Structure formats: C-alpha cells, structure tokens
Amino acid sequence: MSTTPSTSPILSARGLHHSFGPTQALRGIDLDVQAGEVLAVMGPSGSGKSTLLHCLAGVLIPDAGAVTYHPRGRSGMEISALRESKRARLRLTDFGFVFQFGQVLPELSAVDNVSIPLLLAGTRRAEAMRRSAELLERLELDGLGARLPGELSGGQAQRVAVARALVTAPAVLFADEPTGSLDSLASENVLTLMLEFVRATGTTVVMITHDARTAAYADREVIVRDGGIGAGYRVTA
C-alpha cells in the first residue's frame, strides 16, 4: 500500500547562500520538502541544483541560511549547525544517496555493495546480508547478488546503487541524475522500481534531473535558476 505525502516538511531550507570562490551558486533559496513526497529539482547546468542538494543533505554547510531536518518521532535539528561527525552519522542513518554513475565498488559483489551502509552503521554481517539480499529481490535482482558490477547491465548496476541507498531504510533519498547514464527503457525500469519502493515505504525523495520524463515520476518539481528557485515556481502536485 502506498502512503500519501504529508503536508509537514521533513526538510526546510531558509535563505541559503553559498559561493565557490567568486561564483555564487545559491542566492537565497527557501524550500520546504514535504515528508513522503517525491520532489524533482530541475534547472540548467550550473544553476545550483547540486549545491542545493548537498546543502539539504548536510554534505555542504551553506555560507548563510539554515537547513532544518524534522525526523519523524524525534525533535527537529538544524543540520547546517551540526559538527561534521554528527552530519556524517546522519547521512549514514537517515539519508540515502544515488548518483548518475552509481559509484558501486567494482571489486565487490552486488550484495556486498548493498550491505556496506549497514555494516558501517554496525549491523551484524549475517543480518546485513539478509536485508541486502531481500532488497535486491525487491528491485528484481534476485539471483544476481553474487555478481560483480562489471557483470551486470547498466540498469542492473544502477539498481544495485539504488538498493545500497535504500538498505538502511533512510527517511530521505537524495538522487542526483539517478538514471542520467541509462537508455530510455533501462531508465524507466530503474525509476519504476525505485519509486514503487519509496512510495510503499513513505520515503521522501529529492531528485535532481535534467530530464522532464524522469521529473514526471515526481509529485512536483522546482526549477533552480541562477542560484534561486525559478520565478514561476508553483506547486502543481
């Protein structure tokens, strides 16, 4: 059964500014991400999409402004004010990440790749393997757990990356062009399986994409332009 996005934000960004040297990447962004929603972040290259995602996920600390995380059943916390060790812990336990080229480790089997975040978080190996295999099955990769990434198709390898990002049952999945390196059919397959899973579990997704067909899987989109949210932005959920 799928869950309906709630109307309370799980992430709130206020007045985000960030520069890289003389380049202003973010110029005062305000954004609420609702719990359980799938949000597409679109915009031209260099518009600040990835910087925004990194600030929301606590990878980067903005020069000014604040990002607040409101986890279910726990009190809210200002991510942008946390020490790096605490942010690293949060990224491991509460957030998942998928990138364009998967970045699965080529020397490890599919199931070993998926289990990495669990092992880092202190889960016992047998339990980590069981949960990883279960998730691979959910993503229609049953029987392929022992294969190395090089022995998988691009779409299969990307589903391993998705499984690795979801194995800790994160509250928020951050995806940066998650199907950018795949052809249309493989891309559709990865997106369908990924979104079936996140909608069933109520996982919030923040997904950067250039591709309107990918963005159409989301509940709504925001356009980042010149470091700000596009002037014509409106909620079209």
Add this chain to the structure above:
Amino acid sequence: MNNSLTLLGLLNREPSYGYDLKHSYDRYFGSGKALAFGQVYSTLARMVRDELIRALGEETGAGPDRKKYEITGAGEDKVHEWLFTPDVPSEALQSNLFAKTVIALLLGNDAEQLLDLQRSEHMARMRELTRLKQEGDLLQVLMCDHGLFHIEADLRWIDLTGARLTQLKKELQSA
C-alpha cells in the same frame, strides 16, 4: 489522430458490424475517450458514399448496427496511402507559444513567467501520462510514450527560449 482513416484501417482486417468496429477502436485507441456510436455510424455512412466501404446486405428491422461493412479496393488503396504518407510535423503549439512569447516581450510583460506557466502545465500533463503508463497495458504505454516525447520536445524549446529571453528582448527592441 484521424478517426475516419483509423476506422477504415480496422475494417481493412475483416468485414465488421459498426458495433464491433466501435469496440475495436475503443480497445486500441479510445483510452479515456471512447468513440460515440453516432460518430461511428456517420463516418461509416460517409465512407459508403465515398465508395471506400460497402454494406453487405441488411438484416430485418435493421438499424445501422445490423449492417455489416467491408472495405472496397478504393478503401484499401486509401489505407495504404494513409499509412505510407508521412505526417507533417505539427508546429501548432510552438507557433502559438512563440507568438505569445514575442508579444509578451514587445508589451514589456514577463515572458519568463509565461514560459514557466506553460512548463508547469506541460509537467502536470506529463505526470498524468506517467501515471497512466504505470496502470496500463503495453498498448497504453506506447500511446503515453508518444505523448510524453512530444511534450518533452516542447519543454526543451521552452527551456532554450527561457535561456535566450534577454538576448531576444534586446533584438526585438532594436528591430
């Protein structure tokens, strides 16, 4: 989509009653928009008049639904010609949006907002088609894909035009 030629194409498979023809049409093409019986019978009558199809005798008490139709040689030629004549790519939306963009710039209105509103509308339709795709069989998936790729092409134009607005405004003002 040309409904008359599509119906004629369906009749090219085998002789058929108007009633069955309507249901074939709805099954393959009528997703969310079934064809009205009245439209089927008026189209069939027109095609009989144009000698593209003929009625195969009438049964007693016959309304139009009691007639069986078959395609004629001329009808078969028509279907073949339709299938193998490429369509003129449609530019209707773009022309209208292009005109609106230029007029907005000439009037000093916010052309970027106009493009953003159109983008939102396009994205909303794409979400709708994406949902339909996930619920449907492969025929419906193909139909939705066709719509999605066309809307995506419009969106690319919108994005590129959005990026060129400043320059476009300068050129219009100096023209």
